[in-house]
Amino acid sequence: MCGIIGYTGSENVKEILLDALELLEYRGYDSAGIAVRSRGMQQVSVYKCAGRVSDLREVCAQAGSGTERVPGSPGQNDGAFARTAGCGIGHTRWATHGGVSDANAHPHQVGAVTLVHNGIIENYRELIADYDLEGDLVSDTDTEVAAALLNRFYEGDPHEAIRKTVAKLRGTFALVVMFADQGDVIYTTRNVSPVVATLCDQGAMLASDLTALCRFTNRYFVVPEYHILELRSDAVRLTDFDGNEVEPEYLTADWELNSAGKNGYPFYMEKEIMEQPQAIADTIEERVLGGLPDFSADGVPDELFTDCERICIIACGTARHAGLVAQALVKSILHMHIEVEMASEFMYSDPVIDQKTLVLAVSQSGETIDTLEAVKYARRRGAKCLSVINVRGSSIARESDYVLYTNAGPEIAVASTKAYTTQLAVFYLIVARMALLRGVFTTEETQSYIRELQRTPDAIGEVLKKKRDIHVVAGKLLGAKDLFMVGRGLDYSILLEGSLKLKEVSYIHSEAYASGELKHGPIALITQDTPVVASVTQEKLMSKELSNIKEVRSRGADVVIFIKESIAGSLEEEYELIKLPDMRDEFMVMPASAALQLLAYYVSSDKGFDVDKPRNLAKVVTVE
Numbered sequence: 181m182c183g184i185i186g187y188t189g190s191e192n193v194k195e196i197l198l199d200a201l202e203l204l205e206y207r208g209y210d211s212a213g214i215a216v217r218s219r220g221m222q223q224v225s226v227y228k229c230a231g232r233v234s235d236l237r238e239v240c241a242q243a244g245s246g247t248e249r250v251p252g253s254p255g256q257n258d259g260a261f262a263r264t265a266g267c268g269i270g271h272t273r274w275a276t277h278g279g280v281s282d283a284n285a286h287p288h289q290v291g292a293v294t295l296v297h298n299g300i301i302e303n304y305r306e307l308i309a310d311y312d313l314e315g316d317l318v319s320d321t322d323t324e325v326a327a328a329l330l331n332r333f334y335e336g337d338p339h340e341a342i343r344k345t346v347a348k349l350r351g352t353f354a355l356v357v358m359f360a361d362q363g364d365v366i367y368t369t370r371n372v373s374p375v376v377a378t379l380c381d382q383g384a385m386l387a388s389d390l391t392a393l394c395r396f397t398n399r400y401f402v403v404p405e406y407h408i409l410e411l412r413s414d415a416v417r418l419t420d421f422d423g424n425e426v427e428p429e430y431l432t433a434d435w436e437l438n439s440a441g442k443n444g445y446p447f448y449m450e451k452e453i454m455e456q457p458q459a460i461a462d463t464i465e466e467r468v469l470g471g472l473p474d475f476s477a478d479g480v481p482d483e484l485f486t487d488c489e490r491i492c493i494i495a496c497g498t499a500r501h502a503g504l505v506a507q508a509l510v511k512s513i514l515h516m517h518i519e520v521e522m523a524s525e526f527m528y529s530d531p532v533i534d535q536k537t538l539v540l541a542v543s544q545s546g547e548t549i550d551t552l553e554a555v556k557y558a559r560r561r562g563a564k565c566l567s568v569i570n571v572r573g574s575s576i577a578r579e580s581d582y583v584l585y586t587n588a589g590p591e592i593a594v595a596s597t598k599a600y601t602t603q604l605a606v607f608y609l610i611v612a613r614m615a616l617l618r619g620v621f622t623t624e625e626t627q628s629y630i631r632e633l634q635r636t637p638d639a640i641g642e643v644l645k646k647k648r649d650i651h652v653v654a655g656k657l658l659g660a661k662d663l664f665m666v667g668r669g670l671d672y673s674i675l676l677e678g679s680l681k682l683k684e685v686s687y688i689h690s691e692a693y694a695s696g697e698l699k700h701g702p703i704a705l706i707t708q709d710t711p712v713v714a715s716v717t718q719e720k721l722m723s724k725e726l727s728n729i730k731e732v733r734s735r736g737a738d739v740v741i742f743i744k745e746s747i748a749g750s751l752e753e754e755y756e757l758i759k760l761p762d763m764r765d766e767f768m769v770m771p772a773s774a775a776l777q778l779l780a781y782y783v784s785s786d787k788g789f790d791v792d793k794p795r796n797l798a799k800v801v802t803v804e
């Protein structure tokens with residue numbers, strides 16, 4: 181959570197920082213701030229406010245229109261200043277300690293130190309007491325305590341002060357620091373919370389994630405934990421805490437330089453929904469050889485799939501919902517023992533994990549701290565971990581034994597869409613590979629399964645063409661306060677995700693329920709004011725699902741059914757239907773999910789909400 185940027189170089193510092201913060205805003209959008217210094221100037225100026233980056237732009241513009249002008253931005257008359265070279269740091273906040281206010285926004289400045297922080301300093305109270313820092317503080321944040329401590333230890337040697345400070349901190353942190361007397365050098369260090377950095381034509385930069393860098397370059401490195409990185413306009417210097425120089429390990433992102441833009445769509449969520457056919461094809465095709473699933477290019481050995489006796493999937497939110505679909509596939513096809521664990525509960529649930537357990541961790545960002553900690557725990561217990569991740573080089577990827585990357589490209593909207601369907605695509609491949617290796621499928625059966633998987637981009641494409649029909653259905657839900665989503669088996673799994681999507685972007689209270697379970701309690705809540713969304717995509721469950729749908733209809737609920745086209749029959753005369761292209765039942769998750777994503781999207785956008793940045797949320801959850 182929280183977006184961080186640092187830049188030193190010859191370009192317009194203020195604009196680089198503000199543009200980057202806009203791209204990082206999905207990590208937190210309670211408040212924003214920058215600190216800038218023009219080359220050769222002593223003073224570091226801080227501009228910050230509660231609100232969005234657009235509000236911060238206003239603050240900077242107003243500062244620039246008076247006698248004071250934001251350093252690092254071109255002036256009207258003064259030649260030297262207009263060169264704009266210099267350095268700066270910036271931050272978008274997701275509030276943890278201290279409410280949403282101007283004072284609590286980052287950067288925090290104490291004495292010679294100006295600092296932004298991502299993470300949580302758990303022992304901030306003890307630090308205030310132990311070092312008598314109270315008098316230095318003007319905010320309620322844990323971050324300012326870190327700034328005050330750093331300032332206390334600073335006697336002209338940034339490395340020494342950082343080392344001494346870090347030795348006293350408990351918690352997770354990425355700290356990015358400017359020292360008043362250190363010219364245009366930026367320093368960073370971290371524990372758990374990620375920082376990536378690069379040296380490119382425009383100068384040196386760092387950020388909490390790649391999204392902010394990939395406008396400039398696709399070469400970057402991950403700053404290792406407990407190291408210090410110094411950024412200068414023409415050099416980067418990485419050292420460990422003993423002062424030894426360390427060569428940065430550059431990686432190449434395969435994201436296009438402009439792929440983090442909206443491409444003409446009003447919201448990232450719509451753009452990302454529309455990108456799914458391509459993203460899924462990109463995820464599947466490089467892993468199909470001779471019609472069979474193949475992970476040799478990913479370096480994943482077959483023994484991982486043959487030696488295990490049970491599977492444990494660890495994930496949060498949408499990624500966990502992808503795991504629930506995988507669970508159904510593993511049970512029905514592989515007949516293996518499998519559990520899907522909420523990463524945040526995992527360590528406290530006495531999980532049954534050993535050397536015979538294959539752990540599959542799923543995460544779009546690769547930074548979700550609950551999932552990261554659960555992976556570390558499982559590996560300590562002897563399990564092998566294969567992760568399904570979108571962001572290359574992310575923390576969970578680095579902690580795992582093996583990684584299968586989804587090739588979804590950057591996902592910016594807080595509501596996860598293309599990450600989910602590409603995670604599903606990887607799970608279909610894993611299940612097929614395991615079925616082949618464990619003798620459950622013949623070669624021909626595996627090829628036929630993979631051919632069906634390869635049809636999913638087109639099936640989703642068909643759904644996307646129906647976006648107007650789905651928009652019409654969305655229009656009927658705008659007034660709902662509560663809503664139920666009902667289905668059985670895989671339909672229930674699909675709806676858990678559909679329901680999460682709807683509630684997080686539209687703020688309608690939506691509950692997914694296994695439809696057979698409704699009559700054991702929740703049906704008491706069904707009235708004519710409680711619309712019901714049903715999914716009917718599994719032929720063998722259809723008659724029972726329809727009985728349950730009749731039960732809610734009889735209680736006055738308006739029902740819309742997302743249904744596999746070939747089984748819709750004459751239901752259209754009785755119900756509002758969205759027909760989904762035909763696939764084998766186990767693959768119907770793909771078209772159905774895309775349809776439910778569109779439903780959530782249109783409800784939110786028609787209500788006039790900021791679809792990409794739902795209240796209280798952030799894209800990357802790096803606090804426990």
Ligand code: M6R
Pocket residue numbers: 496497498499542543544545546547548551594595596597680681684799800801
């Ligand atoms: O980056 P991750 O996949 O680990 O994130 C997990 C969840 O935080 C994420 O899926 C969340 O539930 C989404 N906002 C849902 O749309």
